[in-house]
Amino acid sequence: MELEEAIRTRRTHKAYGADPVDRATLEELLELARWAPNHHLTNPWRFRVLGPRSLAALKEAAGPEAAAKFDRAPTLIVASVALSGDPEQDAEDRDATAVAAYLVLLGAHGRGLAGYWRTPAVLRSPEGRGALGLGDDEVALGLLHLGPARQEQRPPERSPVETVVSFLD
Numbered sequence: 001m002e003l004e005e006a007i008r009t010r011r012t013h014k015a016y017g018a019d020p021v022d023r024a025t026l027e028e029l030l031e032l033a034r035w036a037p038n039h040h041l042t043n044p045w046r047f048r049v050l051g052p053r054s055l056a057a058l059k060e061a062a063g064p065e066a067a068a069k070f071d072r073a074p075t076l077i078v079a080s081v082a083l084s085g086d087p088e089q090d091a092e093d094r095d096a097t098a099v100a101a102y103l104v105l106l107g108a109h110g111r112g113l114a115g116y117w118r119t120p121a122v123l124r125s126p127e128g129r130g131a132l133g134l135g136d137d138e139v140a141l142g143l144l145h146l147g148p149a150r151q152e153q154r155p156p157e158r159s160p161v162e163t164v165v166s167f168l169d
């Protein structure tokens with residue numbers, strides 16, 4: 001798929017088919033992610049592809065009401081940033097990790113897969129962080145959902161370009 005077409009047509013999907021993304025494709029997507037720009041080449045992103053045990057632990061940490069939503073997509077990846085302790089670098093590293101996470105979604109879309117970036121509260125709770133093995137030096141940015149698309153998504157509105165762009169003198 002052509003780059004600009006992929007950027008414009010990638011959509012958030014909340015309904016998925018049952019087949020997990022195969023290991024080789026996941027490895028391709030996570031290899032792609034590491035080409036995100038990052039200041040001082042800190043390579044701050046970390047990705048955890050959830051297996052049955054880690055998914056069960058995360059659901060348990062989330063509680064019964066929230067747990068059902070973790071079954072939406074057959075493949076879940078936690079994207080997190082490794083923190084250095086320097087606030088300026090950590091802010092930049094978080095930005096770089098967001099770009100890396102987006103590359104996973106974009107690469108998945110380019111391969112005909114559906115994706116969704118979700119930020120459930122359990123990623124920030126002590127129980128959820130414990131279930132994922134996130135130490136004090138790591139912050140989760142999102143739970144990336146991947147899998148086969150089950151329905152077409154219409155593009156949500158974007159603000160018109162002139163409302164967000166200024167050409168300064």
Ligand SMILES: Cc1cc2nc3c(=O)[nH]c(=O)nc-3n(C[C@H](O)[C@H](O)[C@H](O)COP(=O)(O)O)c2cc1C
Pocket residue numbers: 010011012013117118119120142153155156
């Ligand atoms: C940092 C970030 C966090 C997000 N968290 C959620 C979320 O928790 N729940 C949700 O429904 N969508 C979440 N989204 C997806 C956005 O709602 C979605 O990207 C937006 O509606 C635009 O739709 P599109 O992705 O199809 O262009 C998140 C997106 C980003 C970038």
